[in-house]
Amino acid sequence: MIQCLSMKNKCIYFKYIQGGIHLKIAMLGWGTVARSLMDQLKQHPDAVIQTAAILIRKPHPRTCPEMTYDYAAILDNPEIDVIVEMIPGAEAAWNYCSQAMQAGKSVVTSNKAMVSAYFSQLLALAEKYKVQFRYDACVAGGIPWLRTLTALKQTDPLLSIEGIFNGTTNYILDHMERDRLSLAEGIAQAQQLGYAEADPSADLEGEDLARKLMISAGCAFGVLLHRDQFAVQGLQGLCAQDIEAFLAKDKRCRLISALKQGSSGMQAGIEPVLLPFNAPLAQIRDNLNAGVLRTANLGELTLIGQGAGGPPTAHAVLTDLLEILNDHPVSPLTLQETNLCENPEAVRYYIGTQAETAGLFAELIQEIRRSGGRTQLWTVPTANNRLKALIAQARAQDPQLFAARIEEEAR
Numbered sequence: 583m584i585q586c587l588s589m590k591n592k593c594i595y596f597k598y599i600q601g602g603i604h605l606k607i608a609m610l611g612w613g614t615v616a617r618s619l620m621d622q623l624k625q626h627p628d629a630v631i632q633t634a635a636i637l638i639r640k641p642h643p644r645t646c647p648e649m650t651y652d653y654a655a656i657l658d659n660p661e662i663d664v665i666v667e668m669i670p671g672a673e674a675a676w677n678y679c680s681q682a683m684q685a686g687k688s689v690v691t692s693n694k695a696m697v698s699a700y701f702s703q704l705l706a707l708a709e710k711y712k713v714q715f716r717y718d719a720c721v722a723g724g725i726p727w728l729r730t731l732t733a734l735k736q737t738d739p740l741l742s743i744e745g746i747f748n749g750t751t752n753y754i755l756d757h758m759e760r761d762r763l764s765l766a767e768g769i770a771q772a773q774q775l776g777y778a779e780a781d782p783s784a785d786l787e788g789e790d791l792a793r794k795l796m797i798s799a800g801c802a803f804g805v806l807l808h809r810d811q812f813a814v815q816g817l818q819g820l821c822a823q824d825i826e827a828f829l830a831k832d833k834r835c836r837l838i839s840a841l842k843q844g845s846s847g848m849q850a851g852i853e854p855v856l857l858p859f860n861a862p863l864a865q866i867r868d869n870l871n872a873g874v875l876r877t878a879n880l881g882e883l884t885l886i887g888q889g890a891g892g893p894p895t896a897h898a899v900l901t902d903l904l905e906i907l908n909d910h911p912v913s914p915l916t917l918q919e920t921n922l923c924e925n926p927e928a929v930r931y932y933i934g935t936q937a938e939t940a941g942l943f944a945e946l947i948q949e950i951r952r953s954g955g956r957t958q959l960w961t962v963p964t965a966n967n968r969l970k971a972l973i974a975q976a977r978a979q980d981p982q983l984f985a986a987r988i989e990e991e992a993r
């Protein structure tokens with residue numbers, strides 16, 4: 583029996599099979615996340631979700647009957663309720679997902695490049711065509727981060743979010759320290775483990791984090807951040823001598839994203855931070871992610887879990903699918919434009935660079951040493967914007983410069 587449930591102008595087809603409700607999906611992509619999703623669908627005790635089609639692209643061969651190169655046929659198939667989009671990059675995915683919603687199909691995606699680039703358009707399409715749009719897998723892999731932000735802000739406005747949201751770079755930092763891997767070896771291992779983006783420079787240079795911060799900002803604060811509103815610094819230039827210098831000072835480097843309501847407005851930043859060994863975020867190992875949120879009444883809440891890789895990401899996709907199947911409503915989200923401001927506090931930085939460039943910081947040096955041809959300096963507390971401007975100038979001279987903000991005490 584087929585029953586048409588009320589999704590206003592378009593129907594989702596539910597089938598009652600042996601007493602269980604059945605949802606038909608089409609997967610877009612057949613990579614790390616899609617294969618893990620297929621495994622989890624097969625393991626699920628109630629066979630409630632059926633994969634009717636898998637969109638692949640040539641020259642990938644059709645290795646099972648569900649595989650197709652024909653997206654139009656997927657869109658035309660009225661039995662397919664949900665498009666599960668798991669490909670890299672914004673543009674092709676946006677074409678697929680926008681067409682899907684216009685065809686009355688709900689969309690579940692793990693694609694943060696697309697969601698961050700087309701966030702308000704995707705929300706508007708879902709509203710217009712009365713379909714569901716779910717994207718929990720886009721941030722922090724298996725941690726229910728976005729759904730927690732969305733739920734909490736309804737009772738208590740969020741004050742800040744921060745944490746570690748890229749499994750690849752956390753894995754690299756952890757294993758450069760523990761196994762003395764080089765940056766290149768760390769990237770290669772993270773790729774093998776299925777943590778890295780198709781283009782791993784998105785992980786290394788922090789663009790993946792920028793996308794995740796933009797999506798988190800929408801769910802936490804209802805704001806639409808644009809990529810050109812905030813600076814991002816990744817791990818480019820980091821070398822073994824830098825790691826040795828951090829250890830000698832009882833510091834551990836982590837790539838931290840933060841978004842907070844300051845006294846003069848909202849501040850956003852993504853950069854490497856040197857944490858004392860006993861800081862909570864310094865304990866985050868391997869590909870784990872840790873999201874810390876603060877609200878006025880709840881205080882601080884930290885969620886730690888698998889942040890990258892097929893199984894945790896597919897788990898988040900499956901959770902979204904089951905919510906659609908169970909007809910859980912999505913909390914309405916509208917995004918407002920906002921202005922960001924600079925952190926006005928004085929900060930200290932570590933800078934690893936070549937001898938010639940180090941001279942730019944002459945007035946600000948608290949400590950300086952040389953190691954293996956690298957000049958390593960620790961600055962005195964200095965106005966944030968002055969230091970950032972000097973670092974940008976120095977990096978133009980030495981692309982291998984690595985800079986990290988120093989956090990003095992564990993918070």
Ligand SMILES: NC(=O)C1=CN([C@@H]2O[C@H](COP(=O)(O)OP(=O)(O)OC[C@H]3O[C@@H](n4cnc5c(N)ncnc54)[C@H](OP(=O)(O)O)[C@@H]3O)[C@@H](O)[C@H]2O)C=CC1
Nearest residue numbers: 611612613614615639668669670674692693780890891895
């Ligand atoms: N891996 C992870 O830990 C996480 C990934 N994500 C996101 O999930 C998505 C998938 O990631 P992942 O599975 O790791 O990526 P993979 O690179 O492993 O797989 C991507 C798949 O998409 C296919 N594909 C690429 N472009 C197209 C296209 N235009 N049409 C049809 N198929 C296409 C690729 O096909 P082909 O083989 O032919 O290139 C491949 O099968 C990405 O958006 C990623 O950012 C999100 C959270 C975590």
Ligand SMILES: N[C@@H](CC=O)C(=O)O
Nearest residue numbers: 748749750778779890
């Ligand atoms: N490349 C990403 C994958 C998950 O979002 C990461 O390493 O975190």
